[in-house]
Amino acid sequence: IQESFDAAFRDVAGQFERFVKELFPGGEGRLVLTDPAHPLEAGIEIEASPGRKRVKRISLLSGGERSLAALAFLFAIFTARPSPFYLMDEVEPALDDLNLHRFLRLVAGFARDAQVMIVTHQKRTMEIASMMYGVSLNKDGTTKILCQRLEHPEVPPDPGDAASP
């Protein structure tokens, strides 16, 4: 069990650094084992710092920056140990337009090899989907669902550095 944790941790930590660079242009981050001497119980610290800033502790990050740091951690696990299917429930409400755009580009990347389902209220997230499940309440307070295929889902263009503030 321990070998597979060590190998998984190394892969995830490597991917985490990649996703932090993607989500925090100019920033950096890493995953640190709290007690490398006792690998069986060691915990995982998350460090992330946006571009142009010095802060390391995630408690000093802003609301949106915290979402991005957590997404980088989860996406790193998804990439290091892929699954055929991912489900995310309202993970992007705290993101501004530019970060939402970066998030959607990464999601479109995952959807090339896997099935991705996202619960959302954001119109821009709906635009990248090829199927929409509309959930509503019946008169008696129970759930009904209608589904509808969507025409040309847009793949978010590359925001490019020009768009960064």
Place this chain on the structure above:
Amino acid sequence: IQESFDAAFRDVAGQFERFVKELFPGGEGRLVLTDPAHPLEAGIEIEASPGRKRVKRISLLSGGERSLAALAFLFAIFTARPSPFYLMDEVEPALDDLNLHRFLRLVAGFARDAQVMIVTHQKRTMEIASMMYGVSLNKDGTTKILCQRLEHPEVPPDPGDAASP
């Protein structure tokens, strides 16, 4: 101190029932003192149940319903013990269009007698404001703020019962 807590609690509890009816049409809710025999230490339980449902415990509510229950509690305090000034930091990202509309109507009501400032990423919230403070980062990573008066802030019309699902 105790009298003023009792009086304040009675006023807030009364206002809470009113706000739950506004935010959960057809629903109900109340504030309950956990240990009425010892008023000095008693805590406050929040009960809220949306229309057409039976659930009482706030832990069974959905994400958006939880935001509404907490807003009803805070708005009840604002009304029972008014202040000339309120500041809210991204309190509405979990709300759907209809509930966002109900929230904005209540905010417009508070703004008749008080100053209200809201941090938001939602376009519809921006539309009810008469002043906008645009926050951004300087090249050196420090904050700069530009402010701009907005023309004709829209007061959200009454959604009316016709709009409720």
Place this chain on the structure above:
Amino acid sequence: MFLRQIQIRGFKSFADKTVLEFIPGVSVIVGPNGSGKSNLVDAISWALGEQGARALRGGQMADVIFAGTPSRPALGMAEVKLVIDNEAGLIPVPMSEIEVSRSIFRSGDSEYRINGKLVRLLDVQELLSESGIGRALHTVVGQGQLEEVLLSRPEDRRKYIEEAA
């Protein structure tokens, strides 16, 4: 390999039998607050073997059974069936699709089935771990979970990687 279909009956707010077809690529789940979007997410996690009642926002596991609404009586059981596409043979069984199902009665006992045959939870977990779908922790990000990942202790974050290893 992907989720091809789900059938839900008596699970949370899904009182009537609901059948949904799924496709590869990106899908979105949308709808008003409290309509049942996160309940759909919980149905999928539960069928994949989720064991924590708290992770399903209830007190006990039997809380997932439809509790009734003012105009509809409660039900006595809940059942969720997932049909997984296996055209690519990722799961080492000679079938092009596999049905995994879970049901629960008021007594609290869960029953698991693979292609209609009664099995143990362990059998379901072994079958799924071959495919990478694994348990929900690694592929399902619940509402509010991003903040939970950041607020959890470093030892608890380890579970995310152990799951996936």
Place this chain on the structure above:
Amino acid sequence: MFLRQIQIRGFKSFADKTVLEFIPGVSVIVGPNGSGKSNLVDAISWALGEQGARALRGGQMADVIFAGTPSRPALGMAEVKLVIDNEAGLIPVPMSEIEVSRSIFRSGDSEYRINGKLVRLLDVQELLSESGIGRALHTVVGQGQLEEVLLSRPEDRRKYIEEAA
């Protein structure tokens, strides 16, 4: 009665002196993730007497002082001044506007002033309580606080009403 102006210097990401005029009615604060919106909210709570370092997302109180960025050195103090309109005479002093300010040095000592005169925290709290602005708990809803209100124990919710009583 309303907040007329704020001057911030050296507080969190506000390295340069920043002066903002405020108006009655609804204002919105908008901008990218991490640009400093919640820092502005923290500046207002802090000037009104907020004592909890955790509520200001730091470890110690001195964490509110500008910590520097890769291209700008840290500062040695932070200062926030609030100008409160008193045309209506709600605060029992014969002045049409009152200035409340707070500053802190690396040593951690806070200084409070009313109209430039050094006073104690208690004096600021007494002055503000007459006007209903009170302490931040009752008029400032920080980012993520809605969820905190619901997750807190019943005894802790009591504080919200005690504050306002």
